[in-house]
Amino acid sequence: MSKKFLSMLAVTILSFTVIVTGCGTQGSAPSGTSSNSSDTQSTAGSGDIKIGLPLPMTGSEATYGKDMENAIKMAVDEVNAKGGINGKKLATVTGDDACDPQQATAAANKLVSEGVVAIVGGYCSGAVVPTLTIYNEKNLPFIVEAANSSKITDQNPGNTFQINGTAVHQTQKAVELFKKLGAKNVAIVEQGDAYSSDLAKQTEAAWKAAGNTVVSHDVTTKGEQDFSSLVTSLKSKNADLVFWTAYYADGALLIKQLRQGGYKGSIVVGDGSSDPKLIQMAGAAGEGTYVLSPPVAEFLPSAKQFADAYKAKFNQTPGAYAPLAYDGINLLADAMKRAGSTDGKAVIKALTETKDFPGLAGKVTFAPNKTLQESNFIVLQIKNGQFVLQ
Amino acid sequence: MHAMTVFYIIIQQLVNGLILGSFYSLVALGYSMVYGIIKLLNFAHGDIYMVGAFVGFGALGIFGGALGIGWLGITVALVISMVLVGLLGIVIHRVAYQPLLNKNAPRMSLLITAVGVSFTLFNAVMVMTSGEYKAFTTSLGYDGISVGPVNITYTQIIMVVATAVLMLCLYWFINRTMYGKAMRAIALDQDACRLMGINVTKTISLTFFVGSALAAAAGVMAGVYYGSIQFYMGFIIGLKAFTAAVIGGIGSIPGAMLGGLILGLLETAGTQLPFVGSAWKDVFTFGILILLLVTKPTGILGKSEIERM
Numbered sequence: 006m007s008k009k010f011l012s013m014l015a016v017t018i019l020s021f022t023v024i025v026t027g028c029g030t031q032g033s034a035p036s037g038t039s040s041n042s043s044d045t046q047s048t049a050g051s052g053d054i055k056i057g058l059p060l061p062m063t064g065s066e067a068t069y070g071k072d073m074e075n076a077i078k079m080a081v082d083e084v085n086a087k088g089g090i091n092g093k094k095l096a097t098v099t100g101d102d103a104c105d106p107q108q109a110t111a112a113a114n115k116l117v118s119e120g121v122v123a124i125v126g127g128y129c130s131g132a133v134v135p136t137l138t139i140y141n142e143k144n145l146p147f148i149v150e151a152a153n154s155s156k157i158t159d160q161n162p163g164n165t166f167q168i169n170g171t172a173v174h175q176t177q178k179a180v181e182l183f184k185k186l187g188a189k190n191v192a193i194v195e196q197g198d199a200y201s202s203d204l205a206k207q208t209e210a211a212w213k214a215a216g217n218t219v220v221s222h223d224v225t226t227k228g229e230q231d232f233s234s235l236v237t238s239l240k241s242k243n244a245d246l247v248f249w250t251a252y253y254a255d256g257a258l259l260i261k262q263l264r265q266g267g268y269k270g271s272i273v274v275g276d277g278s279s280d281p282k283l284i285q286m287a288g289a290a291g292e293g294t295y296v297l298s299p300p301v302a303e304f305l306p307s308a309k310q311f312a313d314a315y316k317a318k319f320n321q322t323p324g325a326y327a328p329l330a331y332d333g334i335n336l337l338a339d340a341m342k343r344a345g346s347t348d349g350k351a352v353i354k355a356l357t358e359t360k361d362f363p364g365l366a367g368k369v370t371f372a373p374n375k376t377l378q379e380s381n382f383i384v385l386q387i388k389n390g391q392f393v394l395q
Numbered sequence: 396m397h398a399m400t401v402f403y404i405i406i407q408q409l410v411n412g413l414i415l416g417s418f419y420s421l422v423a424l425g426y427s428m429v430y431g432i433i434k435l436l437n438f439a440h441g442d443i444y445m446v447g448a449f450v451g452f453g454a455l456g457i458f459g460g461a462l463g464i465g466w467l468g469i470t471v472a473l474v475i476s477m478v479l480v481g482l483l484g485i486v487i488h489r490v491a492y493q494p495l496l497n498k499n500a501p502r503m504s505l506l507i508t509a510v511g512v513s514f515t516l517f518n519a520v521m522v523m524t525s526g527e528y529k530a531f532t533t534s535l536g537y538d539g540i541s542v543g544p545v546n547i548t549y550t551q552i553i554m555v556v557a558t559a560v561l562m563l564c565l566y567w568f569i570n571r572t573m574y575g576k577a578m579r580a581i582a583l584d585q586d587a588c589r590l591m592g593i594n595v596t597k598t599i600s601l602t603f604f605v606g607s608a609l610a611a612a613a614g615v616m617a618g619v620y621y622g623s624i625q626f627y628m629g630f631i632i633g634l635k636a637f638t639a640a641v642i643g644g645i646g647s648i649p650g651a652m653l654g655g656l657i658l659g660l661l662e663t664a665g666t667q668l669p670f671v672g673s674a675w676k677d678v679f680t681f682g683i684l685i686l687l688l689v690t691k692p693t694g695i696l697g698k699s700e701i702e703r704m
Contacts, residue, residue: 065625067526197674223666224674228631230621231418233411234663235673240544241404254528258621265537267546286530286623 053096054089054347056081056337057116057145058126059109059136062101065254068282069128072324073150074099077125079318080334090341095334102136104129113139121145122347125333128326130154130200138162144349146340146356150333151299151326153276154203158374164349166356167376168336168369169299169329172200174380175276176207178297180215182384183246186271186295190220192244194235194251194259197224201251204275208248220244225255232259236266245270253278257286264290271295276382279325284387296385296392300366302328304383304394308365332364407545408663414551414620416659417558421613422636423643423651424565425606431582431646432602433496435505439487439512440610441633443480445626446516447611448618449524451476452531464533466553473615477608484607485600487512493596513633521626528625531618554616561612562652565605569648578602582646642684644697653695658684 058077060070074097081095089095098119100112109132116124117139124140127133127149134156140147141162149157153171170178183191191212195205202224209219220242223235236259239247247263247270249256256278263272272294274283279298284291302308302315302323311331315323337352339362344351362369370378384395422444429437454472455464462468491508539548569575577598580588588595617632618624635658643654661683665676687695 063521064526065528065627194673221672223672226631226677228625228627230617230623230628231411231415233415234408234666234676237404237407237411237663238667238673241667254623254625258623261622265546265548267541267544282528282530286528288530288532288622 053094054123054341055119055121056095056097056334057119057121057124058097058099059102059112059116059124059132060099060126061104061128061132062099064103064105065252066104066128068280069151069324069326070101073126073128073326073330075319076315076323076327076330077334079315080331084334084338090338090347091345093347095338102129102132104132106131106135109133110135110139112136117143117145122349123337123341123352124148125337126150126330127152129198130157130203131198133157134160134199137165140164144353146337146349146353148333148337148356150329152200154199155207156199156203158376161375164353165375166371168333168364168366169326169377170380170382171376172204172207174377175204175297175382176211177380178382178384179204179208179248179273179275180211182273182295182297183212183217183248184215186246186273188217188246188271190218190242190244191246191248192221192223192239192242193219193248194223194225195249196227196251196255198227198251200277201275204250205248208250225251225259227251227255229255230258232262233266235259236262236268239263240266240268246273247271248273248275249278250275251277253280253283254286257283257291260287260294261290273297276325279385279392281392284390284392287387291387292389294387295395296387298383298385298392299325300328300381300383301325301385301392302365304385305365311365328365332366332369336362336364336369403542403544404667406542408667409660410545410547410551412660412663413656414555414659415663416656417555418613418617418632418655419636419639419658420652420655421558421561421609421616422632423640423655424562424648425610426637426640427643427646427648427651428578428602428606430640431648432578432599433492433505434502435492435509436637437606438506438509438633438637439516440606441629441631441636442513442516442520443484443607443629444610444614444617444632444636445520445624445629446483447476447480447607447614448531448624448628449520449529449614450479450611451615451618452529452624455531455533465535469533469535469615469619473612476611476615480611480614481604481608484603487607488600488603493599496599513629517626517629524626526626528623531622531624533619533622535619550620554620557612557616561609565609565648568605574598574601638681638684642687642694644694647694647696647698650694650696657695 060073061067062070085094100116102109102112113136124145124147128151130152133152141164147165149167151169153169155172193205193209195201209222256274274296276297276299279296302312308328312323340352340355341347344355360370367381372378385392386395425440429435451472454475458471459468462471491512495505535550537548577593581598585595639654639658640651643650661680662676665671665679666673671679
């Protein structure tokens with residue numbers, strides 16, 4: 006009896022270990038509620054100003070997370086080289102949210118327990134929204150650099166500042182683009198998550214409000230590769246423009262299958278798909294696709310120096326959110342200087358009062374709802390395998 | 396461009412459903428075979444499909460230069476992947492499952508082990524690929540035949556034909572060879588097989604080899620067809636193929652083929668139907684499947700188990 010019990014116990018412990026280590030380091034798996042010390046990486050010494058960076062370091066959006074972390078670290082090094090803030094050096098602690106709400110919450114709690122005084126980062130809206138109150142409870146200013154769902158704006162407990170154009174800004178740009186392309190029947194495809202769903206719903210509302218038609222609004226499952234039935238459905242509804250509001254991996258497949266299925270209309274994708282990998286994965290089918298993008302370094306005249314420095318340091322071109330990530334740290338440093346301290350409430354007040362802060366992506370002034378006063382989205386098109394500014 | 400009338404829509408969606416169903420069928424076969432022979436729901440099977448896709452990707456990368464990335468290169472990559480992943484299936488069986496079978500371990504232990512194997516596989520691939528999507532580039536184009544507004548590419552035709560060929564080969568193997576006979580016998584009564592001199596362990600290993608090879612084939616074809624692979628692609632398809640196997644009657648080979656096709660067709664139908672659409676297609680599909688199971692719990696072609704006391 007005891008031998009059998011022991012072997013069952015051993016199997017249970019072994020499988021539990023496998024599952025826990027599996028949950029702790031994976032990306033978009035059916036994750037549980039594990040939080041691992043391997044989720045945060047810190048470079049801080051004592052006396053340093055610790056800044057927490059919630060970013061997707063694993064999973065499908067890991068390339069964005071790493072890119073933003075690179076730009077942030079570059080900005081931190083530059084600030085420190087100039088003497089730091091009020092005499093103290095900046096240090097960063099990265100928390101891996103894996104673009105998953107549950108892992109994000111675990112990472113947020115870990116960052117808070119490590120004694121960070123501010124939070125900079127946030128790529129996936131779905132991973133940002135559940136963490137807002139966690140940071141607000143400790144009065145930590147949170148500069149959201151990429152995530153732009155209006156859920157963040159609506160649920161902002163008062164400490165959160167979005168320096169990326171929000172879904173509202175992106176919707177405006179989208180509707181402007183649809184009009185320019187002469188579209189009449191627009192089909193919208195999203196993936197049901199906070200980011201894509203928000204952008205899809207807002208675009209549908211705005212397009213209809215302007216007196217136009219939305220022929221279908223579809224929700225696909227993340228990770229499912231087969232869009233053939235959707236393609237046929239869209240063709241049968243005579244959509245002359247398809248707007249994909251989710252991320253690049255599935256977006257590339259949709260684009261391929263649309264063209265493969267003989268779809269001849271325009272394809273527009275939101276900024277979650279604005280990535281060079283979109284071009285690589287969509288291949289020839291990607292030609293002519295329009296992409297709404299955050300201000301990318303290569304299209305910003307002011308960012309040439311930044312882009313060169315980034316390339317020299319990390320041996321690759323800066324990604325789409327690098328300029329914003331860089332701006333976030335500099336904005337925080339500026340606010341801390343103006344506040345004269347790193348006290349959360351004081352820094353939040355200083356951030357609210359920001360006026361025309363010169364960032365790479367443009368001047369930053371916050372509207373009363375703590376989003377940008379002015380949009381900074383741009384329109385790109387894929388031509389000859391490259392993004393070209395429209 | 397012709398307007399898509401209802402007739403053409405139905406034809407196109409039938410084609411779509413057939414292709415999708417082929418993938419489900421190939422993976423469902425592995426589930427059914429393994430269940431039929433050792434009553435194990437091999438949760439790792441979806442990840443075998445994923446590993447197959449990556450091995451095929453690797454093989455194409457290695458031989459693509461010499462053989463090109465057209466049909467010849469793809470076929471070679473497919474064969475390499477089937478063999479290697481089939482061998483992986485044997486390794487998994489010998490290392491993870493057979494020791495438990497030898498000790499008459501409870502079913503639950505086998506199930507948990509299968510989950511463990513699944514996590515091990517996809518986490519290993521995730522670490523090795525840094526979670527990135529890999530673009531499966533081939534030189535295949537979109538040429539095909541058009542019947543009005545209905546497009547069927549040559550790639551799609553070849554996929555369906557290849558799947559049919561593989562399934563026919565399997566059918567022949569199971570029903571016309573001694574090995575297949577041994578597999579069917581073991582599914583009926585393991586002890587009697589041993590008495591008859593059949594090496595049960597070796598035959599089970601062979602079952603894993605065949606099942607895994609089929610999943611690997613599906614994986615490579617998915618890579619070629621959809622163009623991108625990722626460490627997590629096995630999860631959804633594993634779940635759906637498992638469902639397809641159950642619907643067709645778990646343990647039944649024709650059942651797995653039928654189940655896969657039905658699932659593929661239901662999904663594509665769901666996307667086109669008003670009030671359903673792609674948002675509700677999975678609810679629609681699985682709702683119908685639940686009804687099917689309620690009316691026939693052993694699946695469409697499943698046999699009710701008679702317990703001899």
